């Protein structure tokens with residue numbers, strides 16, 4: 001009986017590792033192939049306008065004869081960059097705020113109020129407002145994403161800290177003369193590490209989707225940048241002429257990448273924190 | 280100096296010895312729990328009007344039935360719990376920590392609760408301050424334990440690490456709550472030998488808590504029965 005349980009657990013772990021490896025390899029292929037695409041592949045070629053998908057152009061070409069596969073890959077990598085930056089910044093904000101909440105009862109109330117405030121307004125609205133206020137473009141989107149995606153992770157981290165704050169070994173540390181800063185660095189931070197890693201990978205897909213959404217709506221990245229959102233919104237004008245491939249493949253690729261990251265996040269969570277992942 | 284401030288300079292041993300001499304001449308107890316009353320939340324009173332004193336260099340044994348409230352009193356004296364009434368003083372000064380080690384260090388009954396499970400033992404040991412090879416030898420702590428995780432040590436081994444950590448903070452007073460209950464007789468004797476040596480050398484006052492009366496009889500200068508003091512019986516020293 002005991003043996004059986006062990007065996008299944010082991011293979012679950014192996015499957016999880018396999019998923020992580022596959023997801024990472026696919027991402028690596030994507031990044032490398034986009035780096036290999038020279039400017040000539042992205043250039044305008046009026047002779048090859050409006051080609052539907054073929055073996056030469058897997059994703060077809062657009063109304064200026066640009067290879068859609070190349071544009072999609074570039075767009076995905078751009079989204080990836082925005083996602084990494086925004087998810088990282090959001091995680092840092094969440095960590096900082098949760099530590100502030102652990103400081104004292106009034107800072108805890110302040111942070112809880114901030115979390116509720118940001119959660120009560122839809123992401124996209126605040127995102128557009130912030131992005132618009134700081135001047136839009138790449139900077140605007142990244143700042144907007146960072147400032148809107150921290151609340152849910154902050155809530156998780158805050159709850160975690162609230163629990164560990166009562167732990168006897170923290171009380172002992174205080175009586176041994178350790179300062180709050182020291183306790184935060186040596187006790188709290190290592191304790192939060194798994195949650196931070198999980199939070200970071202799960203914030204990724206969110207950030208990427210929202211980036212595409214605001215860009216599509218015209219509040220995000222500027223039109224010269226080959227972001228997926230830009231490609232999609234431009235394609236809208238041509239969809240009625242029957243050029244379905246202009247939106248279909250970029251959109252599908254975006255969804256695939258998001259799903260890949262979600263898979264990655266869930267797998268990392270399963271590995272680091274099996275207890276919470278099962279809930 | 281304000282009357283209600285108590286600074287870590289009491290850890291300064293010279294100071295302690297001086298204080299002891301002065302106070303001995305006046306016949307005063309140095310660490311005092313005065314008229315302590317405590318209950319958890321709105322439960323029944325665990326203790327009422329308890330008085331207990333420990334002098335530097337003295338070992339006081341505290342016995343009592345399981346669940347009587349010995350650990351609770353220890354936590355109050357070491358500053359983990361705030362009493363509903365009464366106060367804990369050293370030389371008449373209230374204890375106040377300001378990012379300095381508490382002058383009364385508690386060695387907990389359950390060592391696994393007071394050690395960060397994500398730390399190797401060396402870091403836990405260093406949390407108290409410094410340690411010497413001599414101390415490790417006296418407490419029979421093996422060097423290779425320091426690289427291990429808490430789950431890789433026995434309860435008695437963890438307890439010795441906790442004792443070393445508490446002594447590292449050079450406390451004026453030590454409360455040993457069932458400190459050696461988990462150890463065999465020989466190791467028990469060895470640990471108490473070391474502690475009593477420290478008591479003499481550094482003039483530490485010790486409150487030893489246990490229901491092992493034979494052990495307390497051997498190590499302590501004076502015995503106190505908790506059931507006697509919890510209901511206003513013990514005379515003030």
Ligand SMILES: Nc1ncnc2c1ncn2[C@@H]1O[C@H](COP(=O)(O)OP(=O)(O)OP(=O)(O)O)[C@@H](O)[C@H]1O
Nearest residue numbers: 319325343344345346347348349350351352388490
């Ligand atoms: N956190 C708590 N909340 C409520 N009641 C508590 C709490 N801790 C202890 N008690 C109760 O207080 C009483 C005294 O507990 P305490 O741990 O001080 O006993 P003790 O004398 O140390 O016993 P033992 O010899 O078994 O260690 C017990 O009846 C216990 O149930």
Ligand SMILES: [Mg+2]
Nearest residue numbers: 349350388456
């Ligand atoms: Mg007890």
